[in-house]
Each structure stands twice: as C-alpha cells, then as structure tokens.
Amino acid sequence: MIDFWIEIIDQIRQHYPELLRGYRMTIFLTVASMTLAVGVGAIAALLRTSDYRLMRLVSGFYVEWFRNTPLLVQLFFWFFGLPKLALPLVGRPDFFLLSPLQAAIIGLTLYTGAYTAEALRSGLLSIDKGQTEAARSLGLTYMQTRTYVIVPQAFRVAVPLLTSIFSALFRNSALVSAIGVTELLQTADNIQQDNFRTFELFTVAGVLYLSVTLPLAWASARLERRIARSR
Amino acid sequence: MADLWGALMDALPGNWELFKAWSTWRFLLDGLWLAVRIAVQAIILSLVVGVLMSVARLAPSRPIRWAATTYVEVLRATPLLLLLFFVFFGSARTDYGLNPERAAVLALTLYNSAVVAEIMRAGILSISKGLLEASRALGMTYL
Numbered sequence: 138m139i140d141f142w143i144e145i146i147d148q149i150r151q152h153y154p155e156l157l158r159g160y161r162m163t164i165f166l167t168v169a170s171m172t173l174a175v176g177v178g179a180i181a182a183l184l185r186t187s188d189y190r191l192m193r194l195v196s197g198f199y200v201e202w203f204r205n206t207p208l209l210v211q212l213f214f215w216f217f218g219l220p221k222l223a224l225p226l227v228g229r230p231d232f233f234l235l236s237p238l239q240a241a242i243i244g245l246t247l248y249t250g251a252y253t254a255e256a257l258r259s260g261l262l263s264i265d266k267g268q269t270e271a272a273r274s275l276g277l278t279y280m281q282t283r284t285y286v287i288v289p290q291a292f293r294v295a296v297p298l299l300t301s302i303f304s305a306l307f308r309n310s311a312l313v314s315a316i317g318v319t320e321l322l323q324t325a326d327n328i329q330q331d332n333f334r335t336f337e338l339f340t341v342a343g344v345l346y347l348s349v350t351l352p353l354a355w356a357s358a359r360l361e362r363r364i365a366r367s368r
Numbered sequence: 369m370a371d372l373w374g375a376l377m378d379a380l381p382g383n384w385e386l387f388k389a390w391s392t393w394r395f396l397l398d399g400l401w402l403a404v405r406i407a408v409q410a411i412i413l414s415l416v417v418g419v420l421m422s423v424a425r426l427a428p429s430r431p432i433r434w435a436a437t438t439y440v441e442v443l444r445a446t447p448l449l450l451l452l453f454f455v456f457f458g459s460a461r462t463d464y465g466l467n468p469e470r471a472a473v474l475a476l477t478l479y480n481s482a483v484v485a486e487i488m489r490a491g492i493l494s495i496s497k498g499l500l501e502a503s504r505a506l507g508m509t510y511l
Contacts, residue, residue, distance in 0.1 A: 311447035335461050339454045350445035
C-alpha cells in the first residue's frame with residue numbers, strides 16, 4: 138500500500154505537465170460545450186414550449202434523438218461519418234472534415250444541449266400559466282412575456298439541474314478520447330501504456346476528475362435545498 | 369418491400385450498399401446481442417448492489433453509513449470510461465485479469481449501483497418517519 142502511494146507521487150512528479158495539460162483540455166471542452174449547449178438548449182426549450190406546432194415538433198425530434206443515442210455513437214458520427222457523407226452543401230469537399238477538437242465540441246454541445254433543453258423546459262413549465270396571462274393582459278407581446286417574465290423565473294428553477302448537467306458533461310468529456318482529443322483520460326492512458334503504471338495513473342486521473350465533480354455535486358445539492366426553501 | 373427498401377437506400381446521401389448484405393446485419397446483430405447481454409447483467413447486479421448501498425447509507429451505524437456514502441459519491445462523480453479503463457487495464461496487471469465483457473459488467477455495475485443507490489435513497493426518505501415508528505412499535509425489527 139505504501140509502495141502504491143510512493144509510486145503515485147513518483148508518477149505525478151514525472152508526468153504532471155502532461156496530466157495538467159490534459160486536465161486543462163478537459164476543462165476547456167466542458168466550459169466551451171456547456172456555454173454553447175445552454176444556447177442550443179435555450180432555443181430548443183423555447184421552441185418546445187412555443188405555441189407553434191411545427192416548432193414543437195422539430196425541437197422534440199432534436200431532443201429525443203440526441204438524448205436517446207449513445208454519446209459515443211454521436212461523436213463517431215461527427216468525426217468519422219460526416220466527412221464520408223459528402224454532403225453537397227458547400228463547394229469544398231473537405232468542409233465537413235472536422236478536427237478531433239471540433240467534432241468533440243460539436244458532439245458534446247448537441248448531446249448536452251438536448252439535456253439542457255429538457256432542464257429548461259421543466260423550468261418553463263413550472264411557471265404558473267397565470268403569469269403569462271397576467272403579462273399578456275398588461276399589454277406585453279408574446280415575445281416580451283417570454284423574455285422578461287417567464288425565462289428569468291424558469292432559469293432560476295433550472296439552475297440545480299443545470300449544475301448536474303454540467304457535472305455530467307465534465308464526466309462525459311472523457312469519451313472524446315475515443316476520437317483522439319488528448320484530454321485527461323487520454324493522457325493518463327497514453328502514459329499508462331508506456332510504463333504500465335495502470336492503477337497509479339488512473340487513480341491520479343480519477344482524483345483530478347473528482348476535484349471538479351464532487352464540489353459540483355455539493356453545490357448542486359445546496360442550491361436545490363436553498364431553492365426548495367425559498368418556495 | 370425489398371425494392372422499396374433498396375430505393376430508399378439509393379435515395380439517401382452516402383453509400384448504403386453494405387447494408388443490403390445479410391452478413392453486415394449479422395455482425396451488427398451480434399454486437400447488439402452483446403450489448404443487451406452486458407446491459408442485463410449490469411442492470412441486475414447494480415440493482416442488487418444499489419439497494420444494499422442505499423440501505424447502508426441510512427444505517428444507524430456511522431462507519432457503515434460513511435463507507436456507503438463514500439462509495440456512492442465517488443463512483444457517481446467519476447467518468448464511466450475511466451472506471452472501464454481502471455477495471456479492465458487495472459485487472460490485467462493483477463493475477464485476476466478480466467475479459468472485456470466481465471470488465472464492462474463490473475465497471476457498469478460500480479457506476480450504476482451508485483446511481484441506483486441515490487434514487488433508492490430518495491425513495492426511502494420520501495416514506496414518512498411515522499411509518500417506521502409505527503412498524504417498530506408493532507414489534508418489527510429494524511431490518
């Protein structure tokens with residue numbers, strides 16, 4: 138057991154630059170995808186609860202499709218599948234040939250966007266219909282009602298859910314190692330295949346993942362309690 | 369019917385010739401069967417472990433509660449792929465090397481049992497304390 142910890146310290150000392158670079162990459166992927174996913178999710182959620190049937194249908198299709206296929210399949214599709222499709226949309230034939238990083242961000246964004254849409258939708262639906270009616274009768278337009286009255290309140294309800302989605306995204310970002318983005322897990326795996334310090338390196342990677350996900354879990358639980366109390 | 373299917377494939381962008389051959393489907397179905405097999409094993413095991421863990425998290429004994437809480441919180445907060453790598457490559461370095469299928473079942477069980485435990489715990493907590501007190505008063509033991 139002591140040997141194990143000595144070995145871990147030794148591995149950290151030898152490999153911390155790579156591991157930190159991987160850690161940074163994982164954080165970058167998560168933050169970038171989450172930012173985009175909130176945008177995508179917000180649009181999808183607004184469409185899903187809109188008064189127009191076609192919009193509801195399109196958004197529902199997007200959400201169900203992306204929520205119910207494995208993320209790994211989606212990533213493979215964006216990275217390996219899309220360039221082979223040879224869509225005649227743009228002049229350049231290699232337009233859809235994405236770099237691993239681009240494919241990773243697109244894949245994570247669209248996958249997480251579907252979950253974000255569901256979280257925001259539950260927020261939107263939790264707002265009493267009387268609010269809409271009151272705002273409309275005060276003379277606000279449909280769009281004004283949504284942007285100034287409903288969305289801010291809905292967002293508040295959705296925040297704990299968004300926190301857990303963020304945490305899930307952080308964990309899911311490990312999957313993009315399969316399309317060749319050198320994030321944390323990929324880095325640990327590369328080093329491990331070199332020197333066979335399997336347990337040690339994956340333990341270090343695991344602790345680095347936990348360093349983000351555990352505080353997030355606590356924050357999410359606290360937020361949930363606070364919002365439950367303020368109701 | 370087959371003609372319609374073929375026409376549909378020709379109409380789609382990309383090349384779908386491959387999927388007109390049964391051999392392709394045979395391999396894909398093999399894969400699907402493996403996925404179902406792994407999933408069923410993992411679901412059963414994680415239900416069992418998850419229920420045990422959720423009970424342990426609410427146990428009166430503090431060490432048991434802490435151990436279960438650590439198990440649940442840590443495994444829930446770890447990427448599944450990391451667990452898979454850990455179990456598969458890790459076990460290969462010991463005398464107890466697992467084949468890929470076993471490793472997948474074990475890693476999925478570890479992760480999902482933690483998730484199940486959380487859900488079960490919420491379920492148990494939602495049942496009122498009065499019910500517990502009543503049944504204890506009627507002479508039932510804790511378990």
